[in-house]
């Protein structure tokens with residue numbers, strides 16, 4: 160198990176991760192209520208313990224979610240079964256997302272992209288094009304450069320991301336529809352932090 164995978168897995172095994180808020184992220188709920196999440200098929204990348212995926216399934220989307228933490232996926236499956244939510248969950252490293260033999264109308268990433276370092280971000284963005292239908296949507300929430308000291312981890316990890324970063328990483332094959340300042344909501348012991356919510360369309 161690589162270090163970063165272990166880091167996340169330990170959060171799920173021995174505590175309640177700050178981002179696990181027992182409900183979907185408010186910015187996702189708001190986007191669904193405004194009709195901004197296209198679907199009907201949705202892939203939730205870095206789905207964690209399943210709150211966003213389970214919420215989307217409850218709103219009628221056909222949802223698949225994956226995460227590289229086996230513990231997160233086992234919690235997500237348990238929650239989905241308790242809530243009678245029909246979601247397909249599996250374990251995968253997002254850098255291998257291109258191995259998924261299916262394309263989705265919408266791909267969501269709430270909190271994964273910002274964990275990747277520069278080269279891995281590029282690799283991930285390239286691979287994303289294998290799982291998105293043409294004119295499909297990518298909806299991403301990542302820690303914003305406005306966030307200041309990132310409260311969850313010390314030493315400003317993960318790196319914060321500016322709008323210019325987002326535009327640069329998604330400059331080929333993606334049309335950025337909008338970027339707005341949102342919030343990544345944390346559980347009560349932790350602060351919330353500013354995050355960019357970006358919706359883009361796969362143009363290839």
Ligand SMILES: C[S@@+](CC[C@H](N)C(=O)[O-])C[C@H]1O[C@@H](n2cnc3c(N)ncnc32)[C@H](O)[C@@H]1O
Nearest residue numbers: 167178205206207226227228252253269270271
């Ligand atoms: C900040 S959490 C957000 C979880 C979930 N999206 C949510 O909003 O509750 C980031 C998630 O991405 C997962 N993750 C990070 N890097 C990953 C990678 N390379 N492949 C798959 N999952 C990854 C972590 O295990 C963690 O569950």
